[in-house]
Amino acid sequence: MKKSTHIKLTCLFVLATALVKAQNVTNVKLTNPDDAPIISKHIYGHFAEHLGRCIYGGFYVGEDSDIPNTNGVRNDVIKALKELKVPNLRWPGGCFADTYHWRDGIGPKEDRPEMVNRWWGGVTEDNSFGTHDFLNLCEVLEAEPYLAANVGSSTVQEFTEYIQYVTHPDGSPMADLRKKNGREKPWSIGFWGVGNEMWGCGGNMTPEYYANIYRQYATFMSDWTNSHGMYRVASGANVADYHWTEVLMREIPKSLIEGVALHSYSFVTWSKKGSATGFNEAQYFSTMETALKMDELIKKHTEIMDKYDPEHKVDLIVDEWGGWYEVEEGTNPGFLYQQNTMRDAMIAGTTLNIFNNWAHRVKMANLAQTINVLQAVILTEDEKMLLTPTYHVMKMYNVHHDAKLLPVEFESPKYEFEGKSLPSISISASKDKNNVVHISLVNIDASKENTVELDVEALGFKKAEGQILVSKKLQDHNTFDNPKNIVPELFKDFKIKKGKLSVTLPPFSVVVLESK
Known part of the structure; x- marks a missing residue:
């Protein structure tokens, strides 16, 4: 080969390599x-349901436990969540919320009635973790409470008395009851969920029926603290049920609503969710396919919201999201306990990026769930505790809290x-x-x-x-x-x-x- 030819070929190879690299x-x-929006810190919210070992054995071990605790809540959990800068915490459900009667969780613990958790494992709970425990925990964490109130099996009167109990300063029957139970000042409640998954476990309602029920409940809701006004969140659509969003946005007056919810989980397939740790690349790809669909869901629900609310008075609240797999072998199937891998880190990172980029409409979201359930940020086993890859992603991302979107x-x-x-x-x-x-x-x-x-x-x-x-x-x-x-x-x-x-x-x- 001639020297000049060799040089030309070498140059062509280098150029081709550079082009390939440029294309990559x-x-x-x-x-x-x-005019870019602010990324609300509340997009990084969490969810704590009475489900499996999320509350009992997760957050709450009781005042008499050998595990170091503050008023029964694990100190290591408090420390980890404070470092995570948890902005809000949703409680007590989920499906559990629409079977929960708040009076069962107040007063002396030894006098509280037991109840059967019909949704999650059929276990009997003693109501030792109730409203005071939750709201005091939120104060310790400096997190806004997001109370999901019972609409499915409750009444307007029970609901409004609950609001009065936690927010009325004094001079009312419910404020007097709160003081009797040891809390002088009312709490400041950030958000109220008016029922949960009303299309399913909240009552299997049609959107038209629920819209009327919502209007009734919302009419009687009053924020007695007057600190930042009543923020009411309607039970929103299941994944791509765009008709549900259409009906709620059309039928509910904007004076009665501040947010509409959306629930969507990531999985291999709904019928065969697969192992949390023993998955292959095909299952990983399928899971990420459902996770990335969140962008399309928000886009289409937002288009409907824009039609009825061009001034953006109503926020989109994705208050349940995360990966959902089969439970770990040997655990109660009703407890939804699963491990957390790098796949979950991918779900967390991409989903939070999607929420950030939709910051003009998405103002709050809640990862499901905080401890020992689904895509948890913390797992516990007796005195042991660990932080999951999802925890680390959310902590890395907390730099976006209340920052201006670029x-x-x-x-x-x-x-x-x-x-x-x-x-x-x-x-x-x-x-x-x-x-x-x-x-x-x-x-x-x-x-x-x-x-x-x-x-x-x-x-x-x-x-x-x-x-x-x-x-x-x-x-x-x-x-x-x-x-x-x-x-x-x-x-x-x-x-x-x-x-x-x-x-x-x-x-x-x-x-x-x-x-x-």
């Missing part, structure tokens, strides 16, 4: 419009599997009150790394530091014997040059970058 880089445009535009590369494809990259960004920029990135591809290049020159992004959550296998998880198998690490695989931030994301990883 995803270019991302960040903007900073003056909209992103890009065309994601594809994660391809068996002839199907999904967008592999998910991104959201914000600027906080100190003008610090945070960018959260997720690569869901099970085997390929992806490089993204962000134009950050206009944002004054000169230096950065980062964290990454990643592991060797999608099935990796934390155990009580190895609780720090998966933890955030320092991330350095990025560079900033001439206003361009180039980031290389390993397979199934979550990265958060901060400007310096």
Whole structure:
């Protein structure tokens, strides 16, 4: 071969390699419009239902427990949730809410009646964790209470007396009862859910019937503290039931509603959810397919809301979301106890990015659930406790709380599997009150790394530091014997040059970058 030919071929090879590499880089445009919405911290809310070992054995071990506690609530749980900066906590359900009668959970614990939890395992509960316990816990956590009130098996009178009990300052029968039970001042209640899943366990109602029931209950709701007004959330649609949202938005006067809910879970298939840890790539791909559908759900429900509420007076509240799999072997099927892997980190990262990017309409969301149930952030076993990959993602992302959204535009590369494809990259960004920029990135591809290049020159992004959550296998998880198998690490695989931030994301990883 002639020398000149060899040089030409070498040059062509180098050029081809450079072109391929360029094609593998995803270019991302960040903007900073003056009218961009604030990402509400309440998007990062949590959910604590009387289900399995979420309350009893999770949060609450009782005042006499050998496990260190404050008024019966585990100290290690309190510490972990305070570090997570939990903005709001939803209680007591879920399906449990529409069978719960609040008077059973007040007064001396030894005098409280027992009840059967008909929805979750048929176990008998002693009501030792009630309203005072929950609202006092929220004060300790500095979290807004989100009370899901009983509409399915209660009355308007019982509901309004509950509101009076917790919020009326004095001079009323319910305020006097609260004081008798040891609480002088009323609590400040952030949010009220007017029933739960009224299309299912809340009563199998039609949307037309529930809309009228809602109007009745909402009419009699009064916030006696007058601290920030009554925030009423209607029981919203199940996944893609757009007719439900249509009816509620059409039939409920805007003077009676502040939020409408949406519930959607991620799974392999509803009938065969598969193992939380023993899944294959096909099951992983299917789960991520349902998780990423959240963007479409919000878009279509929002379009309906915009038609009836162009001024955006009513918020979309995704108060149940997360991964749902088969329970761990040997556990009560009614307790919904499952492990938490890097797959769940992918669900958390992508879903939170979706919520952030819909911040103009999504104002609150609640991961299901906090401890020992579904996609939990904490697992407990007697005196032991561990933090899950989902916990670490939510903690990495809490930099977005109440920060201004920086909209992103890009065309994601594809994660391809068996002839199907999904967008592999998910991104959201914000600027906080100190003008610090945070960018959260997720690569869901099970085997390929992806490089993204962000134009950050206009944002004054000169230096950065980062964290990454990643592991060797999608099935990796934390155990009580190895609780720090998966933890955030320092991330350095990025560079900033001439206003361009180039980031290389390993397979199934979550990265958060901060400007310096």
